[in-house]
Amino acid sequence: MLPDALNIAVLVSQGRHPVSGRARRAHQDACALELALCLPQALATNVRAIHAGDPGQEALRDYLGMGIDGLTVLSQTAEDDALAVLHPYLAEQRPDVLLTGVRAECGEGSGLLPYLLADRLDWPLVTGIAAIERIENGAASLLQALPRGQRRRVRVSLPFVASVESAAAEPRQVAFARARRGRITGLTPATEIDQARTEWTLSAARPRPKRLKVTTARTAADRLRQATAKAQGSTGQIIRDDPQAAAKAIYELLVEEGVLRNTQGTGRV
Amino acid sequence: MSDLNRRDPRLAWILRNRLHPRHGELSGQPTRGPTGLLRKNPRPQWQYGPSGVRRLDRLQRGAAAGVSRLSVNKRHEQPALPVHRVGEPQAYIAVWLQTSGGRLTPHCKDVLGQAQQLAVAREEPTAVLGVLCGELKDPVDGAGIDRLLQVNGEAYDGYQPEAWTTLCTQVDAALQPLCWLLPDSGTSAELGRRLGVNLGERPATGVWKIDADTVLARNGAGNLDISRPRSRVMLLLEECALPCGEFRYEVRPMTLTLTAPTGTRLEDLGPVAVDPAEIPLAEAEFILAAGNGVRDWPQFHRAASVLGASEGASRVAVDDGFMPRNRQVGATGTWVSARVYIAVGISGAVQHLQGISKCEQVIAINRDADCDMVKRANLTAIGDSGDILAALLQLVATRATREVSDAA
Ligand SMILES: Cc1cc2nc3c(=O)[nH]c(=O)nc-3n(C[C@H](O)[C@H](O)[C@H](O)COP(=O)(O)OP(=O)(O)OC[C@H]3O[C@@H](n4cnc5c(N)ncnc54)[C@H](O)[C@@H]3O)c2cc1C
Numbered sequence: 080m081l082p083d084a085l086n087i088a089v090l091v092s093q094g095r096h097p098v099s100g101r102a103r104r105a106h107q108d109a110c111a112l113e114l115a116l117c118l119p120q121a122l123a124t125n126v127r128a129i130h131a132g133d134p135g136q137e138a139l140r141d142y143l144g145m146g147i148d149g150l151t152v153l154s155q156t157a158e159d160d161a162l163a164v165l166h167p168y169l170a171e172q173r174p175d176v177l178l179t180g181v182r183a184e185c186g187e188g189s190g191l192l193p194y195l196l197a198d199r200l201d202w203p204l205v206t207g208i209a210a211i212e213r214i215e216n217g218a219a220s221l222l223q224a225l226p227r228g229q230r231r232r233v234r235v236s237l238p239f240v241a242s243v244e245s246a247a248a249e250p251r252q253v254a255f256a257r258a259r260r261g262r263i264t265g266l267t268p269a270t271e272i273d274q275a276r277t278e279w280t281l282s283a284a285r286p287r288p289k290r291l292k293v294t295t296a297r298t299a300a301d302r303l304r305q306a307t308a309k310a311q312g313s314t315g316q317i318i319r320d321d322p323q324a325a326a327k328a329i330y331e332l333l334v335e336e337g338v339l340r341n342t343q344g345t346g347r348v
Numbered sequence: 349m350s351d352l353n354r355r356d357p358r359l360a361w362i363l364r365n366r367l368h369p370r371h372g373e374l375s376g377q378p379t380r381g382p383t384g385l386l387r388k389n390p391r392p393q394w395q396y397g398p399s400g401v402r403r404l405d406r407l408q409r410g411a412a413a414g415v416s417r418l419s420v421n422k423r424h425e426q427p428a429l430p431v432h433r434v435g436e437p438q439a440y441i442a443v444w445l446q447t448s449g450g451r452l453t454p455h456c457k458d459v460l461g462q463a464q465q466l467a468v469a470r471e472e473p474t475a476v477l478g479v480l481c482g483e484l485k486d487p488v489d490g491a492g493i494d495r496l497l498q499v500n501g502e503a504y505d506g507y508q509p510e511a512w513t514t515l516c517t518q519v520d521a522a523l524q525p526l527c528w529l530l531p532d533s534g535t536s537a538e539l540g541r542r543l544g545v546n547l548g549e550r551p552a553t554g555v556w557k558i559d560a561d562t563v564l565a566r567n568g569a570g571n572l573d574i575s576r577p578r579s580r581v582m583l584l585l586e587e588c589a590l591p592c593g594e595f596r597y598e599v600r601p602m603t604l605t606l607t608a609p610t611g612t613r614l615e616d617l618g619p620v621a622v623d624p625a626e627i628p629l630a631e632a633e634f635i636l637a638a639g640n641g642v643r644d645w646p647q648f649h650r651a652a653s654v655l656g657a658s659e660g661a662s663r664v665a666v667d668d669g670f671m672p673r674n675r676q677v678g679a680t681g682t683w684v685s686a687r688v689y690i691a692v693g694i695s696g697a698v699q700h701l702q703g704i705s706k707c708e709q710v711i712a713i714n715r716d717a718d719c720d721m722v723k724r725a726n727l728t729a730i731g732d733s734g735d736i737l738a739a740l741l742q743l744v745a746t747r748a749t750r751e752v753s754d755a756a
Pocket of ligand 1: 664678733
């Protein structure tokens, strides 16, 4: 490994449009590729995309259209275990950073692959990142995406595995000509069938039963009150024609709810 | 006057006779004044019915027979639920307790409900073991935890997925729980996957129904249901089962000798201040929204940045060109889920109220005390929006400087 060149491997897969169901690049994988491509030039990054599956999938060309030189496909069928081909390949290639999406858009989509790879390679794993802030002196500072648009900074030393959340920067457009021109390198490693999967039965998702309102009332009067109660309580407190008092009340409510940053310090989640 | 209080046979007779017209006013009242003089209450004893109607309750169903008082008491005191006891548990079902602000999340309560269902269905006594890092603010005896393993320590504070995984692995080795149930959201989703990999079990993710030996799980994209055998580590979706509600549970503390987790490879550098303008409106936690009643727009933007709120707008403010279209809240804009929503000069048209139906705390600033936003709001300030925002800005500024001087 050259000390100045940073090898980044991105695991990509075929996605599925949530509405039309058409094959496309998977959004989180594209975000991961975008993150890798946007790292500063000074790092002299060498970005490679890897896919385990059928090399003939048209949607894989979308990744080539994002501006990478080539895509390595480890051939296997949909029933095979991706870990069995990816782990030996990555252990041999030894990239410095391995990026994946949080979960796949086709198949089980359990999001386990980054965990398994991190465990097998014995690298640290950072889940759901939104940005790579800095990579220097063999350590990276990453921003993890939290609910409600919040971010957490995590530091980890190279090499590491990180899964990229959809909250990361939108991936760039696909250039059609580059997508046509790009090279897909097929490798045929020894595959292994995913045994556990053979016991499963898959079916189209059924609508989940809606939870009925649970009534815990024991007497008829309580049941009547619960059935007729208005969902929202009555009007709250009203302060009239007194800006100072109104401002004070609003301020106190904001502090009580803990949404004012400068008064709360750093609230932990 | 003799200081002997004599019993008045006539009064006693009235008190016994519920149909006597003066029964109500004489029964239950102190009938003797401080000097021992008998006092009469000249006013009729009004009772207020359940709908607020005033009634003259001549039968005194309440006081004499004690009927209505009893029912009032009944209504107010929560019936004490029976306690569910597990004497000598032969097996455990472990649940990771996901908390938010020191309280169990609703998702975690659903998971505990599922765990209790599994525990009760077994023949030998099985206890639900709650594993918790941190503190709890509220009592949790209704949530369905039989045994509680609470771990505190610096190594587990903050975001420490590796330390939590080590902890769970040690618990697993010590108690050999039948299965691990975790909510499939947030950090506990991450922990469940790490734990599964660590234990060498393939976790079942997105599980929403547990049958006798199979489980139904939703795939990642949400378009397939997978029927698969049970796994030892299961990550459950929200509303997988009803939360417990029929019993109180022991929540008996447990202790295990645990070795402290060794050096973690992830260093948590804490939350990052995010520019509120960059948070998508639908996700923002705190929104300051402007409507047609805002006159001083620079002041409004200043207020949003000082309070650290994301900016929202009503349709009129957007149509008039004061705010960008992507900030519009409501039926044709964004459905927001903010915890705190301040509506400045917004009248509260239905199209707008629909968009804020998920908000918890709504504060209205408006000149008109009869508008619909005031009816929705938890706190209303009536007055000119400019004045109130100015007062609020000033207040925040003075508090901030005071805090700085306190800290210094
Ligand atoms: C098909 C359709 C879809 C729509 N979708 C949306 C939508 O998605 N979102 C949306 O917001 N609207 C929507 N609307 C428009 C909606 O019906 C209302 O017209 C709009 O919400 C009103 O905006 P407003 O409350 O800001 O203005 P107004 O109704 O004009 O209310 C202004 C309020 O400010 C108060 N005020 C005035 N001056 C001051 C002052 N100096 N200080 C304090 N208060 C003052 C007034 O008392 C009044 O209550 C939709 C309408 C239609 C027909």
